[in-house]
Amino acid sequence: MEGFLFVWCATKVEIKFVSYINPTSEDYNGGCCDGVFGNCGNKCDNRFYFCLDTPGSSSDFDQCPLGSINMGEVYANNDDFTFPVGAGAAGGIDNPYIFTMTTFTNGIRIKGIVHDNDGGNGDDQIDQYKHNIYFTPARTSSQSTWASVTITGRRSSLDIQVRGYCTTYYYGSTCSVFCRARDDTTGHYSCSSSGGKICLSGWQGTSCNQDVNECLSSPCVNGATCANGLNRFTCTCALGFYGTTCASELNECSSNPCQNGGTCQDVINGYTCSCTLDWSGNRCQTNIDECSSTPCLNSATCNDLIGGFQPS
Template sequence: MSGRCCGGGDAGGEVGAGGVPCGRPCRTRFSLCLKEYQSAAAPGACSFGRAASPRSFTLILQAYDDYNYTDPDKESGLIEEAWWSGIVEPGAAWHALRHAGAAAALAYRVRVTCQPNYYNSTCTSFCRARDDQFGHYACSAAGDKHCLRGWQGDNCEIRCHPTHGRCDSPGECLCRPGWRGELCAQCQPYPGCKHGYCNGSSWDCTCDTNWGGILCDQDLNFCGTHEPCQHGGTCENTAPDQYLCKCAEGFSGVDCERVDNPCAPQPCDHGTCALAAPPPAAPAGSPAPAAAPSPGFVCTCERGWGGARCDQDIDDCAAAPCRHGGTCRDRLDAFVCDCPPGWTGATCADVFVPVDVDECSGGGAGPAEAAVGAEGGLGPCVNAAACNNSAGGYSCACLPGWTGRDCELNVDDCTGQCLHGATCIDLVDDFHCACAAGYAGRTCARDVDDCASRPCRNGGECVDLLDAYRCICPVGFSGLDCEDDRDHCADSPCANGAPCYTAQSDYYCHCAPGWTGKNCTQRAARDLEQQDSHVSVTPTGLV
């Protein structure tokens, strides 16, 4: 621009050309105009106004000095004018556009959104959710009808399956034989089908795994279902509902239930088993003595165990070995006496003579161990500065970051330190935060600026996210970093002299009069009415 004051006047404010101060800061006003597609913006009225357009359009954005602006039809006060022609696919994402003019640079964003109830890339798919006598459905993101629960059909108006049921009155659905369910859409298995299902056909009986037969009532895996073999026998399926048990040594029977060798089941828990000798025969002519049946085996128990099967821990406290009122605690083949005050020894038989032992006289294991001899030793104290002996005991002076009777416990310095889900690593009298992705700092309190490296290319605008970023790409560019500038018109897809224009992920042919179709290859029988879409423009900067 010339450098003259936009606001007029010569006193106070900003400095204009020649060092003359401006009266007040400039006030900038933007004007938007949408019209039919033009290869170059031409003067004329805004065909589509400022809010709606077909899929292809020309956008004109004007920046005005708003000082003493009275006639909107005149271009007095015009600072700069930018225009753009092409197509923008409908969506919620903004696309960045820039204009470098002789007087100023304009940066703005544009997007296209369909009118309510219109969908797809051309805003021509209509879907309005409803729940009335004309249909019962919701609309997907692509404009497809999704029937509400309990409805079906093209318009979700059918309450009952057309072939598997009948409807004699509103809200009623009577199922035909072999079908069931709210809409009569669920098949019913054959009567008597025990371990099977109908698999989409009425009166069907498809067997579950390991079952067979017409009614799926024959077990093909009797071994796995019933596990009939006892005492470690191996089971083999031989036919439906039939099996064969291969018994371990010492067992027999159909299910290996008969014990032929009494020691085969290893009846002795803590000992060895031997076959028992048969009882002596009674003298001839005398009646046999009545006796309990013998198990047929004898257990030789290990030390500390007893009982017929060596399953009883012998009570070593039964003989009361602890003297002078000591408490006996049983152990395996041993005992321990808890002696009363004044007594000691294995059976509390010795008189206890107290002796004050200097626990600190021994060498310490901590980092402060430097002194030699009785004075200055750390004794049992670790991570301590000093050990202090006392009558019948001692105390430790812990180094910073340590606690416990012997200073053996590291103080938890992580409590309430690390933020935003970070992992805290406890050190000695210190901590370290392993920050979650997207955060930094000693306590992970700072959000990392992922846009600092300027990753967006080709003029894209960067938006910082948590451990991520998003690029608002200029029209014609795509990709994570706006790096994809593929020219969809490189193969010249447009016929009959139609110019080709690249969009985000497609191309657009601006057909000449009399031609139509995506590539302008079809003769136009008549003009087709197009559904409107909304174009939104947001100025982001004026330089």
């Protein structure tokens, strides 16, 4: 079965009525609106009815799935005029006229009837229109452009402009892609120019509501352990290391632990001191006892000194 594919969407359509002309001031069957047949000196009092439908649809003026426009008399005794613009300006109708389509195919179909607004003459039909207008809606109203269209009937012609654009949160050539940026328990994402979801940092999945395990990339080094969190990770460093990923080694020599001229060498989680000949200990804090080797002879007493001894 052939036909149009309808999808849920939200498209704003604007119709701007520009101008109208009935050069002969005749009705649909060739008679005069107000005057003697064959000498239509008086102009028509034009009022309009428009039925909005989908392109290629029924010609029935009662089939108006997109709505209808009942425009009262715009000007009396005038068959060549420009429509006024503004709220309620065109026969009680806003011009431009704006409506929303919840389904969109490839445009709209305008079916129109023009009558002479003259109760004494039975409101004769002046003309009728059936015209398909094809367009692709823009992303926003500021990006949309007007398309000029001339609709010609048997006696008259009508100039209008049409434009369409997606409403807020809708994207795509048919405004059928919905995307509303959010950062809550439902999802964490922004929207691309086509309406695709772009997950915020730390999130993944179709709705961007699955926490990314940042530990899977092994960010922690030097033997550190990794703990995953919401959009973050925490490294517990091994002794001797520090930093976000434990990539930095602690310099235990920075506090000058070696005493008495000792030289400090940094090692992982510690240090070593190279002492001078006169000192010992892990920090060179102990004076070497030169008397321990009993250097004094003949019953002399040994007195330990810094870097030596003295007999007495």
